[in-house]
Amino acid sequence: MNITIRKAKVEDAHVILIAEQEIAETPGYFCSQPSELSEENVIKTITKLGQSKKGIYLVAERDGKIVGHAFLEPLHLKSICHVAQLSIGVHHGWQEKGIGTALMQQIIDWAKQSETVEKIELNVRASNDRAIALYKKMGFIEEGRLKNRIKINESKYIDDVLMALHVK
Numbered sequence: 001m002n003i004t005i006r007k008a009k010v011e012d013a014h015v016i017l018i019a020e021q022e023i024a025e026t027p028g029y030f031c032s033q034p035s036e037l038s039e040e041n042v043i044k045t046i047t048k049l050g051q052s053k054k055g056i057y058l059v060a061e062r063d064g065k066i067v068g069h070a071f072l073e074p075l076h077l078k079s080i081c082h083v084a085q086l087s088i089g090v091h092h093g094w095q096e097k098g099i100g101t102a103l104m105q106q107i108i109d110w111a112k113q114s115e116t117v118e119k120i121e122l123n124v125r126a127s128n129d130r131a132i133a134l135y136k137k138m139g140f141i142e143e144g145r146l147k148n149r150i151k152i153n154e155s156k157y158i159d160d161v162l163m164a165l166h167v168k
Contacts, residue, residue, distance in 0.1 A: 003062055003102050004062075007050065008050070013043045029125065031150060054081075054084070060099050060102055070086065070087065072117070073085050073087070081116065083118070084111065085120075101138070107120070108139075108167060119167065123146075124161050125150055132161065132163075135163050140165045146159060
């Protein structure tokens with residue numbers, strides 16, 4: 001499968017928003033509810049990371065269609081600015097086609113070349129087996145769990161798994 005990875009542009013924001021809202025409809029994949037996601041926030045993140053040398057926002061395309069996205073956002077406090085937080089989404093219908101692996105590899109390669117990023121961190125729901133398998137395949141290790149952090153409904157909770165990869 002021919003996948004192109006490129007830097008995100010502001011014009012990509014609407015497609016990314018729609019994909020994130022679809023992903024957020026599945027309980028436990030995102031912490032956000034679909035109604036809590038906004039195009040304005042996607043634009044802000046793309047713009048901020050596009051102007052920064054400390055983070056990056058990427059999209060994956062197949063035949064000109066965006067099929068996934070990922071970004072690495074640096075933490076801002078001086079004592080933790082060597083850490084960047086990873087967010088990734090493979091759009092519906094494109095899972096298990098190598099999109100996540102391609103995005104992750106580009107993010108990791110970029111981080112290894114970065115002058116500031118030494119560690120990539122992420123949070124993933126304990127119920128998201130596919131994502132956890134991808135992260136482990138890419139070398140991430142579990143560093144901890146936040147028990148019952150994500151509330152699915154009045155009586156169901158999911159743990160949030162903290163994973164990390166040291167790139168330097």
